Amino acid sequence: MEDSTDIQNFCTNYGFYQEYAVNQQLQEMNKQQEEMNVHAAHYAGQLSLGKIKLNDLETGSDVDEVPFLSPAPFELLRNNPRSRKNTEGVTVRDVNGGANVHQKLSATQIMRLAGERFIQFSSNKFININNLLHPYGSAFSDLSPEDNQDVELAQILLAAAEKVSDQQYDRARKFLSQCQLLASNTGNPVQRAVFYFAQALGERIDRETGKLMPKICTETDELNSICVASRFHASYVALHQEVPFTQIVHFTGIQAILESVATKPKVHLIDFLIRTGVQWASLIQAAAERKDNPIEHMKITVIESVNKERVIETGKSLESFANSLNFPFSFKIIFLPDRNQLTEDHFDIKPDEGVVIHAAFFLRAMICVPNCLETAMRVVRRLQPSLMVVSEVEANLNSPLFVNRFIDSLFYYSALFDCLEDVMKRDDQHRMTLEVSYGGGIRNIVGNDGEERVIRSVNLDVWRSFFRRFGMEEVKLSNTCLYQANLIIQQFACRSSCSVDVNGGSFMVSWKGTPIYSTSAWKFH
Numbered sequence: 001m002e003d004s005t006d007i008q009n010f011c012t013n014y015g016f017y018q019e020y021a022v023n024q025q026l027q028e029m030n031k032q033q034e035e036m037n038v039h040a041a042h043y044a045g046q047l048s049l050g051k052i053k054l055n056d057l058e059t060g061s062d063v064d065e066v067p068f069l070s071p072a073p074f075e076l077l078r079n080n081p082r083s084r085k086n087t088e089g090v091t092v093r094d095v096n097g098g099a100n101v102h103q104k105l106s107a108t109q110i111m112r113l114a115g116e117r118f119i120q121f122s123s124n125k126f127i128n129i130n131n132l133l134h135p136y137g138s139a140f141s142d143l144s145p146e147d148n149q150d151v152e153l154a155q156i157l158l159a160a161a162e163k164v165s166d167q168q169y170d171r172a173r174k175f176l177s178q179c180q181l182l183a184s185n186t187g188n189p190v191q192r193a194v195f196y197f198a199q200a201l202g203e204r205i206d207r208e209t210g211k212l213m214p215k216i217c218t219e220t221d222e223l224n225s226i227c228v229a230s231r232f233h234a235s236y237v238a239l240h241q242e243v244p245f246t247q248i249v250h251f252t253g254i255q256a257i258l259e260s261v262a263t264k265p266k267v268h269l270i271d272f273l274i275r276t277g278v279q280w281a282s283l284i285q286a287a288a289e290r291k292d293n294p295i296e297h298m299k300i301t302v303i304e305s306v307n308k309e310r311v312i313e314t315g316k317s318l319e320s321f322a323n324s325l326n327f328p329f330s331f332k333i334i335f336l337p338d339r340n341q342l343t344e345d346h347f348d349i350k351p352d353e354g355v356v357i358h359a360a361f362f363l364r365a366m367i368c369v370p371n372c373l374e375t376a377m378r379v380v381r382r383l384q385p386s387l388m389v390v391s392e393v394e395a396n397l398n399s400p401l402f403v404n405r406f407i408d409s410l411f412y413y414s415a416l417f418d419c420l421e422d423v424m425k426r427d428d429q430h431r432m433t434l435e436v437s438y439g440g441g442i443r444n445i446v447g448n449d450g451e452e453r454v455i456r457s458v459n460l461d462v463w464r465s466f467f468r469r470f471g472m473e474e475v476k477l478s479n480t481c482l483y484q485a486n487l488i489i490q491q492f493a494c495r496s497s498c499s500v501d502v503n504g505g506s507f508m509v510s511w512k513g514t515p516i517y518s519t520s521a522w523k524f525h
Contacts, residue, residue: 104144104147105143105147105150106414106415106418106512107150107189107190107193107414107415107417107418107421108411108414108415108418108512108513108514110147110150110151110154110190110414111154111190111410111411111414113151113154114150114151114152114153114154114155114157114158115158117151117152117155118155118158118159146188149182150188150190150191152182153179153182153183153190153191153194154190154194156175156178156179156182157175157179157194157197157198157201157410159175160172160175160176160179160198160201161197161201161403161406162403163175164201164204164205164402165402165403165406167208169205169208169209172201172205173202173205176198176201176202176205179194179195179198180198182194183195183198185432185435185439186426186427186432187426188421188426189414189417189418189420189421190414190417192417192435193410193413193414193417195439196413196435196438196439196442196443197406197409197410197413197442197446199439199442199443200439200442200443200445200446200447201446201447203443203447204402204446204447204448207447207448233433234430235429235430235431235433235434235437236434238424238428238430239420239423239424239430239434242423242424242492242493242494243419243423243492243494243498244488244489244491244492244494244498244509245498245509245511245516245517247488248485248488248489248500248507248509248517248519249360249391249509249517249519250279250282250360251279251282251484251485251488252477252481252484252485252507252519253279253358253360253389253391253519254279254282254283254286255478255480255481255484256387256389256475256477256478256481256521257269257283257356257358257387257389258283258286258287258290259478259480260354260356260386260387260475260521260523261295261354261356261386261387262292262293263293264293264295264353264354264386265293265294265295265296265297265352266295266296266297266298266299266350266352266353266354267287267295267297267298267299267353267354267356268298268299268301268347268349268350268353268354268355268356269283269298269299269300269301269356269357269358270300270301270302270303270347270355270356270357270358270383270385271300271301271302271303271357271358272303272357272358272359272360272362272376273303273359273360273361273362273365274302274304274311274314275360275361276314277302277311277314277315277317277318280300280318281317281318281321284298284318284321284322284325284327284329285321285325287327288322288325288326288327295327295328296328297328297329297330298322298327298328298329298330299329299330299331299332299353300315300318300329300330300331300332301332301333301334301347301348302314302315302331302332302333302334303334303336303339303342303346304333304334304335304336305335305336305337305338305339308333308335311333312333315331315332315333316331318331319331332348334346334347339366339369339372339375339376340369340371340372340375342375342376342379343379344379344382344383347383349383354386355383355384355385355386356385356386356387356388356389357380357383357385357387357388357389358388358389359388359389359390359391360389360390360391361391361392361393363376363390363392363463364392364393364456364457364458365454367398367456367457367458368451368453368454368456377470380470381470381471381524384524385523385524386523387475387521387522387523388472388521388522388523389519389520389521389522390463390467390519390520390521390522391517391518391519391520392457392460392463392517392518393412393457393516393517393518394457394459394460394508394509394515394516394517394518395408395409395412395457395459395515396408396457396458396459396462397409397412397445397455397456397457397458398456398457398458400449402446402449405445405446406446409442409445409446411514412514412516413438413441413442414514415511415512415514415516416438416511416516417435417438418511418512419494419497419511420434420435422494422497423493423494441455459515459518460503460504460506460508460518460520463520464504464520467522471524471525472522472523472524472525473522473523473524473525474504474505474506474520474521474522475505475521475522475523476504476505476521477502477505477506477507477519477520477521481507482500482502482507485500485507485509486500497511497512498510498511499513501515503518505520505521506518506519506520506521507519507520
């Protein structure tokens, strides 16, 4: 059973306070984070030696040694000042025919205010719904009626999660019944997010009380889910046309790869998870146009575990495109249903080739199968690539503690629901499809534990510690990469809500200050 210190204490320590309380706590939290970084480095080392598993890490912290109220799950809030700053710089809307103008808050801001309000009414041991629905003070006087209702709804969700954490399932169900009355999968982004999170909490209760039998998922299950999301599914194509997240990740990687092989006559790109492969057409075109040190031959080798036929078609398309440019190109597939069988002998590496590795949203799929993750990293080390480009979900969704995982996923997915609200109509079928997909992720993260929980991710700092243990060092992404990323953003109508932030030598792609993806580059010492 988890520590009885529950969600209200989490909220109290990580940014739900009024601004003065945050400032008072910041110094102490920084001290705690330094301790957490030491733990992260230590455990990443243990992981690479095979002594512990990545899914035993609490996003870079030791669950047994670090207090329950650790800052690791709230890096998104504490270390991203834009999240807090954006609360002041929200758009405005007229809700009373011009008589009054209220702030329009994002879904993430609503969740933060709900946490603040939850603390206000959680000083008593017992909470009732009437208290949660009763407005207080002037903190919400500038909110529209809709935003106030959303804060109340999110607050009830937090109360339900707290009771689930305390294994008070009957009381949790009462809060969830209120969520079901007020939330909707066709409403505003907060209502939609609460709808899916309440659904996940309900499933968790059913599992804990024996009403829902567990299903053990495998690496193939996770890779299958990733491949479904990455194909030319109409809904994802529609999203990519409206939001630049994927384009930024792809073109930043392409630019970094081109820079790393600028003097190499032959290039061998190894793609750990090709998805659609459409981005490599841009790489081929850029390589074909290189005048200084022209490329004599480019080879792409793909590792595939699920859908060989799809990748074969991708290869044919890329070869056809390369032929249209008279560019020397070859494509190879390594089909391995069991990725733990991967060895460096699978790759036909030539001495004069510049080897680069691309791992986009691949490593997180390996977190639930640590043996495969370590096998992949051992192979990478033996291949000694000139560069390895890694793109990942920038969220801590791997804590073994339910409360940590719930809060982190609530903020991350709230940003995604908010994004869809801004770029798609509420009755858009593509939006509904995407949100059902998000709901599946939420159910797995919130409703499952152990081997059943296959949707996992950790943040960039954890990956940094992990890669460094294998003798890798971070390569700073160039100003050209940053310029291109910002140029891409400017081509989209949602440009004011998207940003690329530099973190160390890497980039974070954010929505209204909440990190969504990270892209980093690595090489061996």
